[in-house]
Amino acid sequence: MSKLLNSKNRRLDGRKLDELRPIKMKVGVIDNANGSAYIEFGRNKVMAAVYGPKDVHPKHMMKTESAILKCRYHMTPFSTGRRKNPAPSRRETEISKIISEALEPAIVMTDYPRTAIHVYVEILQSDGGSRCAGVTAASLALADAGINMRDLTSGCAAGKIDGKVALDLDEVEDMEGDADLPMAILPNLEKVTLLQLDGDFSHKEFIEALKLAKKGCLKVYEMQRNALNDKYFGNEKA
Numbered sequence: 001m002s003k004l005l006n007s008k009n010r011r012l013d014g015r016k017l018d019e020l021r022p023i024k025m026k027v028g029v030i031d032n033a034n035g036s037a038y039i040e041f042g043r044n045k046v047m048a049a050v051y052g053p054k055d056v057h058p059k060h061m062m063k064t065e066s067a068i069l070k071c072r073y074h075m076t077p078f079s080t081g082r083r084k085n086p087a088p089s090r091r092e093t094e095i096s097k098i099i100s101e102a103l104e105p106a107i108v109m110t111d112y113p114r115t116a117i118h119v120y121v122e123i124l125q126s127d128g129g130s131r132c133a134g135v136t137a138a139s140l141a142l143a144d145a146g147i148n149m150r151d152l153t154s155g156c157a158a159g160k161i162d163g164k165v166a167l168d169l170d171e172v173e174d175m176e177g178d179a180d181l182p183m184a185i186l187p188n189l190e191k192v193t194l195l196q197l198d199g200d201f202s203h204k205e206f207i208e209a210l211k212l213a214k215k216g217c218l219k220v221y222e223m224q225r226n227a228l229n230d231k232y233f234g235n236e237k238a
């Protein structure tokens with residue numbers, strides 16, 4: 001029996017299968033950091049801030065030919081329906097690592113030898129897809145910090161609910177659905193820097209979900225450019 005889709009293939013929040021949640025982005029929201037961004041991705045509320053390039057501690061982590069990138073993804077205790085334990089979880093450690101790997105190919109790391117770039121992603125409120133929202137916000141914060149970059153990193157997930165491929169699952173769809181495929185791309189370099197799969201797809205569904213997630217990432221990229229333009233060039237669109 002269908003739980004997540006009605007007879008017209010509308011989702012519980014009224015969205016079509018290929019529809020993103022409403023998204024808001026703002027660049028430059030924390031005065032004390034070198035760069036920052038705030039994103040709302042549906043009910044997800046995410047703050048990202050960047051410090052650096054700065055000295056490396058401990059010194060043995062330093063690379064003579066390039067910067068090192070240190071990312072921390074963290075969910076606040078009030079970000080979920082029930083108080084989340086503030087201690088770092090294995091999930092947060094994993095997501096910190098994959099966010100770092102999704103961002104690094106976009107950064108010209110060799111421009112900053114012997115330094116560290118610190119990226120902090122705080123999930124203020126979560127509702128499924130927070131890693132994609134997090135990586136998207138972090139990329140904007142890096143650009144806002146003036147870090148030399150080859151491209152932005154843009155994230156969006158696709159998944160499967162009630163047997164149908166759908167874009168940008170929320171928490172209920174993620175929990176009750178059949179599969180979730182978070183993705184991040186470098187849109188201009190046409191590279192995928194984050195791809196995970198939780199659940200089952202047939203081969204055909206997997207290809208369909210990949211295409212849909214890419215479409216979502218490209219829409220997210222357009223909004224990232226607009227958010228950067230809003231801060232740096234007034235309201236001119238890209």
Ligand code: ADP
Pocket residue numbers: 080081082084091126127128129130131132171174180182
């Ligand atoms: P993502 O947020 O990237 O989709 P998951 O698939 O692991 O990551 O989580 C889906 C959603 O489940 C999260 O966005 C969040 O709303 C919820 N969630 C994750 N971890 C917890 C937790 N420890 N406590 C309560 N809710 C959580």
